[in-house]
Structure formats: C-alpha cells, structure tokens
Amino acid sequence: MEFLGYITLGIFLGLMLLTLFGYIRTPVQTVLVLSTVLCLIIGGFFRYIAYGWDSVVLLPNEFLGGIILHPITALLTGLFLAGGLKASGGFEALKALLGYLRRSPIGLVGTLVILINLPVISSLPCGRILAAALLPLLFTFGFEGGLGILSKSQLIVLIGAFTRNSMGSCGPSPIGGVGQIAEGFLGSFFPTASDGILRAPQAFALMLGTAIVALFLKFVSQKIYPNDVSLREAPPGFETKRGSEVKIKPPIQGFIALAIFVISLLIAIFQPLGKMPVQSVLVAGALLMIVVCRIRLNDLLEGIILLPVTAMAAGFLAAGALAATGGFKALASILNSLVSIKALGVAGMLAIFVQFQTILPLSCARILTAALVPTLYLFGPAQFNFLSWSQLAIVMAAYIINATTSCGPSPLGGGGMMGEGTMRAETGFIKGAYTFASMAIMAPMAAIFMKFLNLSVFQPSDPEFVRNIYMIGAFALVIAGVNVVFIFLGSKLFNPKSSRNFFIQLIGFLLSGGFGGGILAFALFETEITKILQGILGGIIAAFLIGVMVPKVLSKRLTATLSGPTT
Amino acid sequence: MTLSELSHDPLNFFWNALRTRGVRLVVYAIVVASLFPSSRFILLIAVILSLGIIWWREYRFKQDSKFLYLTVFVVFLVIGYIAAFINVSNIDELRLGMSPWGNGILQVPDGKYSGVGQGYRGPIKLEVQVKNHRIVDLKTLDYPDLISVLDNQIRLFKKQLLEEGRLFVPGQPEMLRGAQETLTGYVNAIQDALSKGIPAFPQYNWFSRLFLECFIGKAPDRVTLNALAILFAVFMVFEYAFQSMLIPGTGRSINCYNCASCVGVCPVKEVEGVQMPMGLVLLTRLGNYERVMELSKYCVGCGRCAAKCPIGNSGPLVISAAFQAAKEQKRSTSTENKRDTA
Numbered sequence: 001m002e003f004l005g006y007i008t009l010g011i012f013l014g015l016m017l018l019t020l021f022g023y024i025r026t027p028v029q030t031v032l033v034l035s036t037v038l039c040l041i042i043g044g045f046f047r048y049i050a051y052g053w054d055s056v057v058l059l060p061n062e063f064l065g066g067i068i069l070h071p072i073t074a075l076l077t078g079l080f081l082a083g084g085l086k087a088s089g090g091f092e093a094l095k096a097l098l099g100y101l102r103r104s105p106i107g108l109v110g111t112l113v114i115l116i117n118l119p120v121i122s123s124l125p126c127g128r129i130l131a132a133a134l135l136p137l138l139f140t141f142g143f144e145g146g147l148g149i150l151s152k153s154q155l156i157v158l159i160g161a162f163t164r165n166s167m168g169s170c171g172p173s174p175i176g177g178v179g180q181i182a183e184g185f186l187g188s189f190f191p192t193a194s195d196g197i198l199r200a201p202q203a204f205a206l207m208l209g210t211a212i213v214a215l216f217l218k219f220v221s222q223k224i225y226p227n228d229v230s231l232r233e234a235p236p237g238f239e240t241k242r243g244s245e246v247k248i249k250p251p252i253q254g255f256i257a258l259a260i261f262v263i264s265l266l267i268a269i270f271q272p273l274g275k276m277p278v279q280s281v282l283v284a285g286a287l288l289m290i291v292v293c294r295i296r297l298n299d300l301l302e303g304i305i306l307l308p309v310t311a312m313a314a315g316f317l318a319a320g321a322l323a324a325t326g327g328f329k330a331l332a333s334i335l336n337s338l339v340s341i342k343a344l345g346v347a348g349m350l351a352i353f354v355q356f357q358t359i360l361p362l363s364c365a366r367i368l369t370a371a372l373v374p375t376l377y378l379f380g381p382a383q384f385n386f387l388s389w390s391q392l393a394i395v396m397a398a399y400i401i402n403a404t405t406s407c408g409p410s411p412l413g414g415g416g417m418m419g420e421g422t423m424r425a426e427t428g429f430i431k432g433a434y435t436f437a438s439m440a441i442m443a444p445m446a447a448i449f450m451k452f453l454n455l456s457v458f459q460p461s462d463p464e465f466v467r468n469i470y471m472i473g474a475f476a477l478v479i480a481g482v483n484v485v486f487i488f489l490g491s492k493l494f495n496p497k498s499s500r501n502f503f504i505q506l507i508g509f510l511l512s513g514g515f516g517g518g519i520l521a522f523a524l525f526e527t528e529i530t531k532i533l534q535g536i537l538g539g540i541i542a543a544f545l546i547g548v549m550v551p552k553v554l555s556k557r558l559t560a561t562l563s564g565p566t567t
Numbered sequence: 568m569t570l571s572e573l574s575h576d577p578l579n580f581f582w583n584a585l586r587t588r589g590v591r592l593v594v595y596a597i598v599v600a601s602l603f604p605s606s607r608f609i610l611l612i613a614v615i616l617s618l619g620i621i622w623w624r625e626y627r628f629k630q631d632s633k634f635l636y637l638t639v640f641v642v643f644l645v646i647g648y649i650a651a652f653i654n655v656s657n658i659d660e661l662r663l664g665m666s667p668w669g670n671g672i673l674q675v676p677d678g679k680y681s682g683v684g685q686g687y688r689g690p691i692k693l694e695v696q697v698k699n700h701r702i703v704d705l706k707t708l709d710y711p712d713l714i715s716v717l718d719n720q721i722r723l724f725k726k727q728l729l730e731e732g733r734l735f736v737p738g739q740p741e742m743l744r745g746a747q748e749t750l751t752g753y754v755n756a757i758q759d760a761l762s763k764g765i766p767a768f769p770q771y772n773w774f775s776r777l778f779l780e781c782f783i784g785k786a787p788d789r790v791t792l793n794a795l796a797i798l799f800a801v802f803m804v805f806e807y808a809f810q811s812m813l814i815p816g817t818g819r820s821i822n823c824y825n826c827a828s829c830v831g832v833c834p835v836k837e838v839e840g841v842q843m844p845m846g847l848v849l850l851t852r853l854g855n856y857e858r859v860m861e862l863s864k865y866c867v868g869c870g871r872c873a874a875k876c877p878i879g880n881s882g883p884l885v886i887s888a889a890f891q892a893a894k895e896q897k898r899s900t901s902t903e904n905k906r907d908t909a
Binding site for chain 1: 588592789792793796797799800801803804806807808821822823824825826827828829830831832837842849852853854855875876877878879
C-alpha cells in the first residue's frame with residue numbers, strides 16, 4: 001500500500017507541474033478535481049484488492065474529511081463585505097482619504113508608501129479585492145492615466161510594489177486568511193494560536209519584502225526586460241498636474257460603509273462582544289451595509305472572487321484524497337530520505353520545503369497550503385519529531401509567508417498578473433522580483449520574527465523583550481542590507497545580453513537563497529554550524545529551482561501564452 | 568413569469584422560476600427553515616422584510632399587487648400569532664395547577680411514560696416508571712451524546728430523583744460546556760413523560776402547535792445566528808456560481824481568475840468604471856446581463872484577451888452569450904407586459 005501513496009503523489013505533482021508549464025490549459029481547480037478523482041479511483045482499486053469492498057466504501061468519507069470549512073466561509077464573508085464596500089462607494093471614500101493624506105505634511109511620497117502598504121494594513125482575505133479597487137487609481141499617477149506625476153519607471157515600481165503587498169496580505173488576514181490554516185494546526189499546542197500567532201511575522205516580513213520588490217523592479221527587472229512594459233513616458237514639455245487634485249467626491253454612504261467595514265474588522269479581531277465566529281460579524285456587517293448604505297444583495301455577490309474560494313475547496317479535496325491514499329505519507333518519507341542525506345539534514349530539507357510554493361507558484365496559495373501544511377505539521381512532535389513545537393511554529397511562519405505570496409509570481413492567473421496588466425507588462429515581468437523577495441527576505445524574516453518575538457513570553461519589565469526587539473531590528477538590517485547590496489551589485493553588471501543577465505541574476509538568487517537558508521537554520525537551531533551549513537545548501541538548491549524558472553526573455557513566454565506550448 | 572403561466576405551461580413556469588434569483592433565494596430559505604427549526608423565526612422575518620422592501624417599490628411605481636398579497640399574508644400571520652398566543656397562555660395557566668413537579672406526582676398513575684427534551688447535542692428521549700406515585704426508574708432511550716447522560720452531573724441528579732421519588736429543580740451544574748443544556752433537556756424530558764401520565768393534562772390546540780412549528784420553530788440563539796451566517800455564505804457562493812449554469816454560453820465566466828491580464832491587452836481597458844473585458848465577464852457571472860448589453864458596444868471583438876487569458880477564456884464569446892441572454896430577458900418581459908395589458 002505504500003506504493004499507492006507514491007503513485008497518487010506522483011499524479012498530484014505531475015498534474016500541477018503540467019499546469020504550471022502550460023501543457024494543461026484549464027483552470028487549476030479543474031486539474032485539482034481531476035487529480036482527486038484519479039487518486040480516488042486508483043486508491044479505491046488498491047484498497048479493493050488489499051482490504052475488500054468495505055474499505056473502499058470508507059474512502060469518500062476519508063477524503064471529504066480533508067475539507068476545513070472555516071477559512072472558506074470566512075473568506076466568503078470577507079468578500080461579501082468587500083463587495084458591499086465597493087458598491088456603496090467605500091473605496092472612493094478611501095481614495096478621498098488618501099487625497100487628504102497627500103495634502104498633509106507627509107506629502108505624495110508618504111502617501112504612496114501608505115498606499116503601497118494599505119493591503120497589509122487592511123489585511124483582506126484576498127489581495128485581489130483591494131488590487132482590483134486601487135490599481136486603476138495607481139495608474140492615474142502616470143502620464144497615460146492623466147496626472148503625469150510619476151515617470152514610467154516610478155509607476156512600474158509603484159504598481160509592482162503595491163501588487164506585491166496585496167498578493168501576500170491574504171496571509172495575515174484574520175478574516176479567512178491563508179495563515180489561519182496553519183494557525184489551526186499550531187493550535188494543537190499553542191492555546192492562543194488561532195488568535196493570530198502568525199499574523200505579525202507575516203505582516204512584518206511582507207512590509208520588508210515589499211520594499212525589496214520595489215528596489216528589484218527598479219534596479220533589476222527594468223534592466224533585464226527593458227522593452228517589455230508598454231507604458232508610455234510623458235512627452236517632453238508635458239505639464240504634470242501635480243498641483244491640481246483629482247476631485248473624488250465619494251457619497252456619504254461610502255464613508256459609512258468604510259466605518260462599518262473597519263468596525264466589523266475590529267470586532268472580528270478583538271471580539272469585544274464575546275466569542276463568536278468572524279463569519280457572523282462579517283455577515284452582520286454586510287447586512288448592515290445593505291440596510292444603511294442602501295445597496296443590494298447582488299452588490300454583495302459582486303464582491304465574490306471565485307478563484308480563491310474554489311481553489312481552497314479544490315485544494316482541500318485534493319489534500320483529502322492524498323491523505324486517504326497515503327500520498328502525504330509518501331511525501332513525508334521522501335522528505336525523510338532527504339533528511340538522511342548528510343549534506344542536507346533536517347535544516348537543508350526544511351530550507352527547501354519552506355520555498356516549495358515559490359518554486360511551484362499556483363494561482364492561489366490556498367491550493368498547496370491546504371495540502372502541505374498537514375505534511376509540515378507531521379515534522380513536529382505529532383509524528384516525525386524533527387522539530388519541537390516552537391521550531392515548528394518558526395518553520396510554519398516561514399512557510400506560510402512564502403506560500404501566501406506565491407500567487408503573486410504565478411503565471412497561471414496569479415494576482416501578480418493584475419499588476420502586470422495595469423503596468424502593461426508582458427507576463428513574467430514581475431516574477432523575478434516577487435520570487436526573490438519571498439525567498440530571500442520574507443521567509444527568513446518571518447522565521448526570525450517568530451523566534452525572537454512571538455514565541456517569547458515577555459512582560460513589560462522583562463529585559464528579554466527589549467533584547468528581542470533589538471535582535472529583530474539587527475536581523476532585519478542584516479537581511480535587507482545583504483540583499484540590497486546584491487541588487488545594487490547586480491544592477492551594475494547587467495548589459496543588453498539576456499543570457500548573461502539571466503546568469504548574473506541566477507547567481508544573485510543562489511547567494512541570497514543560501515543566505516536565507518542559513519538564517520532559517522539559525523532561527524531553528526541557533527549556532528549549530530553543521531545545521532547552518534545544511535540550511536545554506538538547502539537554500540541554494542531551492543534558490544536554483546526558483547531562479548531558473550524566472551524567464552530569461554519575456555517575449556518568448558508571451559508567444560507561448562498566446563499560442564500554447566510549441567514543440 | 569406570471570401565476571397564470573402555472574396553469575397552462577407549468578414546466579416553463581418552473582424553469583423560469585428556477586432562473587429567477589429571488590425565487591431561488593426563497594427556496595434556499597425554505598430548505599434551511601425546514602431543516603433547522605431554530606432558524607425559522609429569523610428567516611421568516613428576513614424573507615418578509617426583503618420581499619416587503621422589494622414589492623413596496625414595485626407597488627409604488629407599477630401598482631403591482633404582490634405587495635398587497637404580502638400584506639394580507641402578514642395580517643394573517645399576526646392574527647395567527649395572536650390566536651396561538653392566547654391559546655398557549657391559557658393552556659400554560661391551566662397547566663400550572665396540574666404540574667407534575669413536586670407533589671404533582673400524586674396525579675400520575677402507575678405506569679411507564681416516555682418523554683422528550685432538547686439536550687445540548689439533540690433530543691433526549693427518556694422512559695420514566697412510576698409506582699405508588701413515586702418515580703422508581705429512569706431509562707435513557709435515545710440521546711446522540713450518551714457520554715453526557717452518563718456523566719456525573721446527570722448521574723447525581725438521577726440518584727437524587729430516585730431517592731426523592733418526585734421531580735425537583737436540579738442544582739446548578741459545574742461550568743462545563745453544554746452541561747446546563749443537557750441537564751435542562753433531561754429534566755424537560757422527565758416533565759414531558761410525567762405530563763403524559765396526568766389524566767386530562769391540558770394540551771395546546773392543533774392550530775397553535777402547527778403555527779408554532781411552521782413559523783416560529785424553537786427560540787433562536789447565538790449558535791443559530793452563527794450557523795445561519797455560515798449557511799448564508801455557502802448558499803450565496805452556490806447561487807453566484809449557479810447563475811451562469813442556467814444561461815447557455817455564460818458558463819465559462821465561472822473560470823475567470825480575476826487576474827486582469829485581459830485588461831492589460833484590451834484596447835478599450837475601462838469604460839464607465841468597468842474594467843474591459845474582465846468586468847463584463849464578472850457581470851455575466853453575476854447575471855447582470857442588461858449592464859453587459861449596455862457596455863458590450865464598446866468591445867471591439869479583437870480577441871486579444873482570449874489569447875492572453877491564462878485559461879483561454881474568450882471575452883467576446885462570454886459577452887455575446889450575455890448579450891443574447893439580455894435580449895431574451897427583454898423579449899420575455901415585453902411578452903408578459905403585452906399579456907398583462909391584454
């Protein structure tokens with residue numbers, strides 16, 4: 001029966017890879033359902049031979065048991081609220097508030113920084129909600145959008161960084177975020193895990209990663225792909241409308257809806273009215289919007305983005321099918337065998353594992369998260385005992401931030417394509433920047449944050465607290481500093497030859513990947529030199545797999561997208 | 568879709584009803600209400616309020632009589648409620664004098680009686696044996712969570728009850744989740760069983776029972792509200808996906824990833840705040856065909872979106888299907904209007 005697990009795991013991974021490389025051009029949910037059905041048929045056949053019909057009858061219940069309803073329904077209710085916000089002019093109100101900020105002492109630059117980080121501040125359950133609402137606004141800052149405040153290069157950075165921040169904000173979201181899947185598992189040891197144990201590490205790492213994305217887009221992507229963004233530069237003599245303001249007059253209902261949204265969010269997070277599911281709070285908020293802001297039920301429905309919902313459901317089904325047929329056990333034993341390779345060990349294997357979703361970026365992070373978090377959980381005291389509970393929480397933080405940001409660089413209709421569409425870039429333009437930031441900054445930073453702050457038991461007078469804060473600051477500086485140096489050095493070496501640029505970029509990926517792997521190993525095993533070296537090697541392997549999948553030339557990929565894969 | 572259609576073309580009537588979102592929402596509400604008694608009262612209020620607001624507008628602008636029908640229904644409901652309330656109050660008053668609690672056991676002749684009470688995990692079914700006007704035995708016939716009735720709280724109460732031989736108010740259980748509800752349900756089941764033994768024990772009339780069962784159900788609580796919120800989310804997403812399955816050609820709109828890569832290559836990009844063509848595909852998915860019809864004139868049909876879409880969705884194809892649906896909707900509306908006028 002062990003053999004069955006390898007077969008079903010092979011089917012699942014094979015189908016995912018075929019989809020990723022464009023050989024299967026159907027929605028990824030379809031592929032997941034197909035994988036589920038295949039796994040169940042084969043599993044049923046094997047079980048019939050080995051244990052008889054009664055065992056086959058149990059199979060449907062076993063795979064349906066993989067569905068976790070809470071994140072699905074929480075996501076849905078979050079989307080309803082967003083739909084209500086959109087219909088009642090809440091986003092217009094938000095734009096007006098940003099307009100006031102622009103006129104405040106923080107000025108345009110400060111406002112843009114807030115704007116870029118708005119997704120992580122609001123932490124909606126899917127980054128696409130805010131991206132769909134605000135990307136058109138960002139476009140207006142350029143020449144083609146009318147204002148002409150920003151140059152083409154600046155607009156690329158702005159849109160790219162904002163989209164990066166959006167397509168990661170589903171991680172720390174308390175209203176159906178991806179992180180909640182992992183928090184649920186950690187809850188089996190940490191009693192308050194479901195209150196948001198992973199939220200702060202993810203948010204912090206995402207903010208730092210967003211800044212690195214901005215630098216990468218400015219100094220690397222624009223040099224490697226100089227002709228792949230069709231935004232136009234303002235002609236000489238074009239007068240910017242810096243002085244004039246775009247008159248946005250949101251309806252009063254917009255402000256009310258925004259207030260309802262914020263209050264609902266606060267009630268859902270802090271639960272001042274007693275324990276209740278976030279769904280109840282959000283549905284109540286949405287219904288209140290219908291009554292107060294005079295919107296319709298259809299407006300709530302308009303907020304639904306089916307992809308994350310169905311992807312999560314399909315991901316759970318696929319995970320359930322894999323669990324029922326021993327696929328996860330097979331995966332765990334493969335990873336176990338990686339551990340037995342001396343050069344890799346546990347640290348090396350984990351350095352690869354946390355980058356798994358960046359290596360295999362699908363259109364929604366939830367698909368693989370639903371399938372792989374249970375595997376990661378098994379590395380802890382629950383089964384393999386590679387990690388203690390605290391170490392598991394650290395790896396979970398690194399894994400989840402990597403996972404939640406994986407829809408950004410996905411060429412399968414990932415959220416990053418919204419940014420590419422807005423900046424009129426070819427598919428794959430942002431992939432290098434997004435994967436680099438996830439791999440080199442976010443994963444190690446989340447691990448460090450988890451280690452030094454979230455897992456520490458501190459009191460106001462505890463000197464350890466201050467020390468931990470300093471440690472995080474120091475690590476943030478080192479991690480960001482090293483990668484900034486890599487980006488600057490790389491940018492000096494680029495020339496028009498694409499293969500050379502690709503090679504230089506790959507070297508940068510390997511160096512940063514190794515560094516990130518080492519940091520992760522340090523977060524887990526502190527100063528054990530062997531483990532750190534193993535982590536570095538694992539990081540390099542992961543970085544190689546990520547780096548080679550960053551497109552060398554975009555036009556070829558576009559051709560493939562337009563006409564399907566060519567032989 | 569008119570009621571007269573039901574008589575001469577019932578199949579078409581039901582098909583049209585299925586394709587109408589409002590009807591589907593009411594059907595969902597009925598399904599939930601029939602499965603979850605504690606949700607009935609909330610759902611009834613929600614449906615009446617929603618229909619009231621919608622039909623009031625139609626009444627104001629088109630003098631549509633649906634609002635009047637609803638008003639009549641509500642009036643009947645209120646009259647029914649008053650009638651049931653009066654009956655229930657009277658019976659409860661009569662029951663006070665014939666209560667099986669305490670010395671009320673003296674009214675109960677020897678025999679075995681079964682009763683039901685609502686516990687934390689569902690209904691508790693008990694059998695009570697009375698001998699010489701004393702409770703001499705208690706058997707749990709059915710409860711989904713047998714562990715609860717075997718635990719210390721219930722066991723202690725049962726022991727005291729058999730010692731006393733009559734029904735008394737149990738002490739406050741320890742702060743265990745669901746213990747209070749289970750103990751209350753257990754006591755209610757005993758009360759129900761003993762009441763059956765009292766000759767001529769006053770009963771609510773059939774109308775009150777039917778009315779309370781159909782429209783009020785059980786008292787709504789916080790758990791019901793939470794469950795309803797989750798069910799609301801699930802039904803809404805089903806409804807959202809179901810719409811495009813009913814209209815030929817619009818089914819592919821379900822596949823949209825909201826990635827906006829089509830917007831990047833579309834020569835039109837945005838019209839009246841709607842991103843082209845993604846916005847039209849999403850409006851199709853929502854079933855807002857009229858809006859798609861209005862905006863479809865801006866689509867130049869170049870098909871670049873189909874080439875760029877990661878799953879090969881064609882904007883113009885979806886838009887033309889929605890256009891056809893809008894035309895069909897308009898045609899059927901005008902036919903209905905003509906029929907009404909005639």
